[in-house]
Amino acid sequence: MLPTWLTEEYLQPRLRAYCKDEQLRILKIWSKAATGKGENFVGIMTRIHVDFQLGDGSVQNRTFIVKQALPTDVPQAEVFFEYDLYTREMDMYEFVLPKMKELLEEAGLEGKLTADAIAVDREHSTMILEDLAPYKYVNADRVKLLDLAHTKLTLEMLAKFHAASIILKQRHPELLTKCFSTHFFSRDKKAYSEVYLGMFRAFLKFINGHPNLKKSYADKLEKLRTHIMEYGARVYDVADGELQTLNHGDCWTTNIMFQYDNEGIPRTVVAIDFQFSNCTSPAIDLHYFFTTSLREEVQNKEPELVEHHYNALRANLEKFSYKGLFPSLQEYKLQFERRRFMSLLAHLFKPVMIYNGSEETSDFSSLYKETTEGLRFQKSVYESEVVLRSATKLLEILDSKGLLDLQ
Known part of the structure; x- marks a missing residue:
């Protein structure tokens, strides 16, 4: 309507x-x-x-x-308003993205970054955006996940986005207003702690339902449970000397659209949905994207993928004649490693992102609340061989690095 x-x-x-x-x-x-x-x-x-x-x-x-x-009477709307999601996305489309587009064109970095905004209407909390479908942009299959070609193309797009944001912060810092320092784990916000703790509870139920996983990880995860919001906040903290960019903030299969050639090979990519964009380490975007959206054999190429993003980011900044702080590859990999806990937090969303079953819900709270519908939906999304394999491998990696122990 x-x-x-x-x-x-x-x-x-x-x-x-x-x-x-x-x-x-x-x-x-x-x-x-x-x-x-x-x-x-x-x-x-x-x-x-x-x-x-x-x-x-x-x-x-x-x-x-x-x-x-969402109308204010929808239960989840309260969560989104507390985190300035609507103001932030309107700021992105009205001020930030057009300026980034201008900067990229100035540096000779061609190609579409996202859909144009026709109108941003704050009175009605509404945006009218260009439709990307006529340009033959489509989403890849979120259930099948992304192969190497899609992944590398997306990393190049993120490297353009991150580079433009570094220059934007230098030249137009006033555009990155207070709402861009807000994220899921902001210590002065509350609503997402219910979301993450509820999703972690569902994850623990899943672990306890698999004897091998229960034996290896249940005790550690139970001890970790009350600390995940603080550990999440630490992941977003950026120390002096670390690289900081504006992140997409929710980079996964559904928020990325591809154009294909006649052979079905992806040629260009754009990002959509910028409600969660925030200023932090670009490594957050990488962990979130790698965890939620890549096929297993592509995830296995993680060191190569981090390097691919790093090289593209450095090359883009050279086109801007950027003279500011930039890490060596070794230091960048360390910055990425320091944020590995993000992969566990991102994985809490993965079962619903790749879910292909018949149990439907349009209520966000079904992901984390112990209502009848919520418990049924959570059980259903975890009944997946892919999720089991993915969780097993992730926990093995995190445990080997000591990240399931209390810090």
């Missing part, structure tokens, strides 16, 4: 400004839901179709994505 305020009169001046055509006239608007049930917990997405006539008399039909904040 179209919001009642989204009329021809509302959209026409905004579309005129975007198309740079003062004679443009909207003829008709209609809509369809842009995502299926359970695909987007954070907002309401609608695809609108617009027929309009340009100043030269030609008629066009284009589609746009309308992204609205």
Whole structure:
């Protein structure tokens, strides 16, 4: 359904400004839901179709994505408002991303970074964005996960994003307002501790249901349980001398879209959904992406992938003639290693991200609350051989590095 305020009169001046055509006239608007049930917990997405006539008399039909904040009476909305998610994404689309695009073009770094914003409306907590579907951008299969070609392309996109943000912070620090220092584990916020502790409880149930995992890890994980929010906060802390960038903050398969050539090989990639963008180590984006989105054989190439991102980031900064702080490869790998606990925290979301079963939910709280629906959904998402294999390998790595012991 179209919001009642989204009329021809509302959209026409905004579309005129975007198309740079003062004679443009909207003829008709209609809509369809842009995502299926359970695909987007954070907002309401609608695809609108617009027929309009340009100043030269030609008629066009284009589609746009309308992204609205959840109504305040939806239970999870409270969580998202506490963390400034809607303000932050509107700031990203209105101020930060256009400036980053400008900086990248200035440095000769071509290619689309994300969808353009046609309008950012703070009164209605709504954005109208370019629809990427007509450009043949599509999501890769979140269940099958990403192969090496998709992964390297995504790392190159992140390296462009991270490089542009370093230059942005130097030249326009005022754009990175207070909300960009907020993240899931911010010590002055509360709501996400219920989310993570609830998801960790579901993870512990899963561990206790597998005798080998229970024997090896249950006691350690139980002791860790009350510390995960503080350990998460430490992962986001950036020490003097460490690299800091603006991160995408939620880089996984559904928030990345690819264009393919005729052979089905991915050629270009863009990011979408910037509610969780924040200033921290770029290693956070890497751990989150590697844990949630890569096939097992690609995850095994982790050292090569970290190096691939590092080299692309350094090459991009050279195009800006950047003279600031930049680590050696060895130091960058250490900065990545210092944040490995992030892989456990990201893994708590993985079962639902790759879930392909019949148990549906459109309620975010089903991921972490012990309601009847929540417990049923959590049990269902953990009934997966892929999750079992993935968790077993992850815990083995973390345990070998002493990261399951109290710090």
